[in-house]
Amino acid sequence: MTAKAVQHSVIDAIYRAVDEAPTALSRVALYIAQNPDKVVHQSIGELGRNANSGQATIMRLCKLLGFEGFRDFKLALAREIEREKAMRLTQAPGIGEKHLDPDLETLGQAFQAALSDTVNLIDPARVASLAKRLAAARRTEVFGIGVSAVCADLLANRLIWLGITAHVPRSGLVAKGLASTLDKGGLAIGISYSGVTEETVAFIDQARASGARTVAITTRGDSTLATAAHDCILLSKIGPWPADGSARLVPSMALLSEYLADRLRPV
Numbered sequence: 289m290t291a292k293a294v295q296h297s298v299i300d301a302i303y304r305a306v307d308e309a310p311t312a313l314s315r316v317a318l319y320i321a322q323n324p325d326k327v328v329h330q331s332i333g334e335l336g337r338n339a340n341s342g343q344a345t346i347m348r349l350c351k352l353l354g355f356e357g358f359r360d361f362k363l364a365l366a367r368e369i370e371r372e373k374a375m376r377l378t379q380a381p382g383i384g385e386k387h388l389d390p391d392l393e394t395l396g397q398a399f400q401a402a403l404s405d406t407v408n409l410i411d412p413a414r415v416a417s418l419a420k421r422l423a424a425a426r427r428t429e430v431f432g433i434g435v436s437a438v439c440a441d442l443l444a445n446r447l448i449w450l451g452i453t454a455h456v457p458r459s460g461l462v463a464k465g466l467a468s469t470l471d472k473g474g475l476a477i478g479i480s481y482s483g484v485t486e487e488t489v490a491f492i493d494q495a496r497a498s499g500a501r502t503v504a505i506t507t508r509g510d511s512t513l514a515t516a517a518h519d520c521i522l523l524s525k526i527g528p529w530p531a532d533g534s535a536r537l538v539p540s541m542a543l544l545s546e547y548l549a550d551r552l553r554p555v
Contacts, residue, residue, distance in 0.1 A: 403539055425501075426474060430443055450549055463488075477504075478503070478517065509522055
């Protein structure tokens, strides 16, 4: 590992790669960020299969992070994981102090930081434009996978109570099929934390090809999803990249939904 790379933690470097690296490298970095404890026990072949990537791509990522090879990267990652575990064990409360679980405190701080950052990231003009399109659309489809599907439900539920019907497909195949039936009077909204979810990108690609207006809601403005859609609304990516099933995006999505509702209410 180079001297320059040592100045930053391995995990921080992985998070930056998720945000900034080319798509193929970003996909591998995202898997590592979500599964660090698993990766330190995997071979390069096992990582490639789990991350749906080739060994050459993994080696390029290791070089990008400042390592000579995969073995050096794994050793550094394992050492950092062990250091973090040791630090948590030393954070016991003193006499008379209230016990605060370090994990809970870290999560609370991450959620608060994400909401604050989302306030700064959201472009009011883009939200106002989306509000106008929602009000005018003959049909709206909102789609996401996993927890992003929960975010889609959250947005659709908010819209329904404002008199705007938004349909939420339950699978990538159904979403792509419904997108093919949209026309220029339709609106397609794709939600993905990472911006690289294949089913959501396919949904947006198909909707755009059918003539519908498309909107991406994600945390990465240069992601595949963001570039595939006509418009993009960014939410915060502060904090660790979450493991599969994490609800980390939901609070920021709730904030966006309420702000959008304010733009949709009659004056």
